[in-house]
Amino acid sequence: MEKTFRFELIHQSKKSGARVGRIHTPHGIIDTPAFVGVGTNATMKSLDSKTVSDIGLQLMFCNTYHLLLQPGAELIKKAGGLHKFMNRDMPLITDSGGFQVFSLMYGTVKDELKSKGKKKGDSSVLKISEEGVLFRSYRDGKKILLTPETSVQAQKDLGADIIIPFDELPPYHIDKKKLVESLHRTHRWEERSLKEHLKNPNGQAMYAVIHGGVDPELRELSAKTLTALPFDGFAIGGSLGKTREQMVEMLKQLMPHLPKDKPNHLLGIGDIESLEQCVKLGIDSFDCSHPTRAARHGTLFTTQGFVKIANAQHREAFEPIDPACDCFTCKNYTRAYMYHLFKAKEATAHTLASIHNLHFMVQLMAEYREKIMRDEI
Amino acid sequence: MEKTFRFELIHQSKKSGARVGRIHTPHGIIDTPAFVGVGTNATMKSLDSKTVSDIGLQLMFCNTYHLLLQPGAELIKKAGGLHKFMNRDMPLITDSGGFQVFSLMYGTVKDELKSKGKKKGDSSVLKISEEGVLFRSYRDGKKILLTPETSVQAQKDLGADIIIPFDELPPYHIDKKKLVESLHRTHRWEERSLKEHLKNPNGQAMYAVIHGGVDPELRELSAKTLTALPFDGFAIGGSLGKTREQMVEMLKQLMPHLPKDKPNHLLGIGDIESLEQCVKLGIDSFDCSHPTRAARHGTLFTTQGFVKIANAQHREAFEPIDPACDCFTCKNYTRAYMYHLFKAKEATAHTLASIHNLHFMVQLMAEYREKIMRDEI
Numbered sequence: 237m238e239k240t241f242r243f244e245l246i247h248q249s250k251k252s253g254a255r256v257g258r259i260h261t262p263h264g265i266i267d268t269p270a271f272v273g274v275g276t277n278a279t280m281k282s283l284d285s286k287t288v289s290d291i292g293l294q295l296m297f298c299n300t301y302h303l304l305l306q307p308g309a310e311l312i313k314k315a316g317g318l319h320k321f322m323n324r325d326m327p328l329i330t331d332s333g334g335f336q337v338f339s340l341m342y343g344t345v346k347d348e349l350k351s352k353g354k355k356k357g358d359s360s361v362l363k364i365s366e367e368g369v370l371f372r373s374y375r376d377g378k379k380i381l382l383t384p385e386t387s388v389q390a391q392k393d394l395g396a397d398i399i400i401p402f403d404e405l406p407p408y409h410i411d412k413k414k415l416v417e418s419l420h421r422t423h424r425w426e427e428r429s430l431k432e433h434l435k436n437p438n439g440q441a442m443y444a445v446i447h448g449g450v451d452p453e454l455r456e457l458s459a460k461t462l463t464a465l466p467f468d469g470f471a472i473g474g475s476l477g478k479t480r481e482q483m484v485e486m487l488k489q490l491m492p493h494l495p496k497d498k499p500n501h502l503l504g505i506g507d508i509e510s511l512e513q514c515v516k517l518g519i520d521s522f523d524c525s526h527p528t529r530a531a532r533h534g535t536l537f538t539t540q541g542f543v544k545i546a547n548a549q550h551r552e553a554f555e556p557i558d559p560a561c562d563c564f565t566c567k568n569y570t571r572a573y574m575y576h577l578f579k580a581k582e583a584t585a586h587t588l589a590s591i592h593n594l595h596f597m598v599q600l601m602a603e604y605r606e607k608i609m610r611d612e613i
Numbered sequence: 614m615e616k617t618f619r620f621e622l623i624h625q626s627k628k629s630g631a632r633v634g635r636i637h638t639p640h641g642i643i644d645t646p647a648f649v650g651v652g653t654n655a656t657m658k659s660l661d662s663k664t665v666s667d668i669g670l671q672l673m674f675c676n677t678y679h680l681l682l683q684p685g686a687e688l689i690k691k692a693g694g695l696h697k698f699m700n701r702d703m704p705l706i707t708d709s710g711g712f713q714v715f716s717l718m719y720g721t722v723k724d725e726l727k728s729k730g731k732k733k734g735d736s737s738v739l740k741i742s743e744e745g746v747l748f749r750s751y752r753d754g755k756k757i758l759l760t761p762e763t764s765v766q767a768q769k770d771l772g773a774d775i776i777i778p779f780d781e782l783p784p785y786h787i788d789k790k791k792l793v794e795s796l797h798r799t800h801r802w803e804e805r806s807l808k809e810h811l812k813n814p815n816g817q818a819m820y821a822v823i824h825g826g827v828d829p830e831l832r833e834l835s836a837k838t839l840t841a842l843p844f845d846g847f848a849i850g851g852s853l854g855k856t857r858e859q860m861v862e863m864l865k866q867l868m869p870h871l872p873k874d875k876p877n878h879l880l881g882i883g884d885i886e887s888l889e890q891c892v893k894l895g896i897d898s899f900d901c902s903h904p905t906r907a908a909r910h911g912t913l914f915t916t917q918g919f920v921k922i923a924n925a926q927h928r929e930a931f932e933p934i935d936p937a938c939d940c941f942t943c944k945n946y947t948r949a950y951m952y953h954l955f956k957a958k959e960a961t962a963h964t965l966a967s968i969h970n971l972h973f974m975v976q977l978m979a980e981y982r983e984k985i986m987r988d989e990i
């Protein structure tokens with residue numbers, strides 16, 4: 237296992253922007269394009285770390301905001317870092333905590349689109365300044381100052397293989413002047429984050445976050461500004477539009493401005509339809525909590541489409557969720573049994589469904605990589 | 614694997630009534646004394662069947678009442694029986710459903726002792742007669758007639774290795790005349806159950822249930838009546854007293870009336886203190902949901918006593934729950950991580966804690982068997 241971060245471009249498709257790569261990290265390899273599972277609180281919901289590794293999920297996302305509040309970054313440092321704390325021997329990525337804090341302030345883009353721009357205005361955010369954000373822990377009322385420096389320090393304590401600089405998540409409904417101001421401050425914050433990180437890289441890589449909202453010129457400006465700095469990779473954050481079409485259009489314009497020799501990541505997007513299109517644009521990794529959340533709500537992913545397992549038609553279906561699947565759940569249990577577990581409200585249902593959907597995503601990405609290698613997509 | 618049920622007495626302790634045995638069933642061996650895990654709805658809560666088998670739990674208890682309501686015994690028959698439905702390749706025991714129906718009527722003995730004899734009087738029980746009990750499903754309002762014959766038929770559909778005849782669970786506060794009437798009706802019901810069972814034994818064994826409440830003479834009468842019939846084993850049911858001391862006293866009087874060449878089972882008792890005493894009286898198996906329920910509430914069993922894992926003292930305890938334990942949880946995770954998972958309200962906590970406590974019980978019984986073999990207890 238290599239002790240430093242390195243991106244290896246394996247194959248560039250002749251048919252599209254799609255590419256196969258290999259990210260080397262101190263905790264092993266991430267084959268790209270990769271699906272990145274979300275384990276907010278240092279566990280994927282309903283699955284322990286060993287189970288997640290057995291499924292073959294090469295990169296897991298943990299949320300610094302949540303871990304700061306419980307159990308605290310210092311505690312995880314004492315434990316020997318996040319890998320040791322949660323007993324994961326494969327790569328981890330953490331975010332800066334900014335996304336959650338600004339979501340408290342503005343609501344998420346999704347909430348915002350639903351409520352037509354009404355601010356959530358959570359009172360737990362006390363102050364936003366050039367320095368950073370002061371907010372109050374909803375757990376114990378303690379004030380926490382999140383700045384580029386404190387966020388990076390927390391992520392040093394956590395010790396993930398890939399870390400993210402502190403950025404602002406601007407609201408979707410924002411005028412251009414404010415968006416420009418936010419973007420410049422984000423750039424200043426990211427540069428401060430990088431500086432703090434480079435004092436002690438410690439085998440960790442830092443991905444910048446490209447912002448600029450739905451404005452193509454600002455996106456280009458952000459890409460140019462950040463790619464001029466020695467970041468190890470580039471994540472794409474913030475709102476990319478109201479619809480998938482708008483997002484894809486924006487990515488088409490943005491991707492040529494990212495360097496080919498460094499990995500990129502699309503933050504928070506990982507639904508199957510988006511993956512299909514974004515892989516072709518050359519996106520290397522995608523994090524998304526949808527597959528495991530859908531699992532807990534009884535929506536199972538199959539090669540034949542989504543299966544709502546609690547629907548009556550599965551009551552007597554004595555066959556696997558997906559006959560083409562070789563996951564633990566499909567090898568051992570039937571749709572009828574899964575239907576029963578959901579009807580009986582047994583937690584076992586969540587575990588078995590999550591294993592299946594996560595395995596589906598891991599397999600799907602492996603198939604994409606094979607197709608790209610053959611220049612089929 | 615033998616296709617018929619057989620009890621093999623391996624060793625009778627020279628020091629007490631304790632004995633080591635081996636129950637052969639169509640789905641494998643149960644080493645006794647054995648702890649029997651409770652998987653009410655065809656799953657141990659938070660654990661799938663493969664995980665339970667990996668822990669080495671040789672006998673699992675499923676509840677016919679719950680399975681009748683969801684998914685229904687006919688469906689499980691169509692699935693190929695309970696073993697195939699839940700993919701368990703080790704022995705299963707089902708009860709008659711009587712306990713739950715009469716608990717709806719009278720409340721459990723525990724509820725009753727708490728509320729000083731007040732009847733729960735659930736309106737879902739519509740009629741009790743010599744034929745059986747008519748009740749209404751709380752799930753869909755459908756009327757269900759549970760009789761010795763229908764209970765046995767349901768248990769034939771389920772196909773557990775050990776089944777239980779239909780019996781009445783009399784309330785704790787009952788006068789002797791009514792207790793005698795209940796006992797005689799239970800004996801008639803159990804004989805009808807046995808008759809129904811013997812029409813098609815199908816590799817299944819039937820354990821009678823000894824009743825008689827807290828009256829030693831009635832317990833003796835029950836033992837004599839039921840041991841005169843060709844049951845494969847004998848379970849001890851109903852109230853055995855208000856305290857553990859009363860229970861132990863009652864068992865001391867009752868056990869000499871049970872045949873040495875057949876296995877016995879103590880229904881619903883399996884706390885660690887009771888096990889200690891009851892093993893010495895020659896009880897062969899114990900079912901209890903306490904270890905897994907306690908796990909979900911953060912009470913972990915160790916060789917050093919109970920550990921309340923969500924207590925602050927475990928926040929920085931970077932060591933296994935029990936250094937002497939080699940379960941999956943202790944091999945992979947620390948107390949500090951378990952503390953965190955409980956604090957973060959992650960379902961993974963329930964799974965890992967349940968694995969640990971179940972493994973503890975399986976190990977505890979293995980140690981009892983070794984001690985009995987050496988005549989130490």
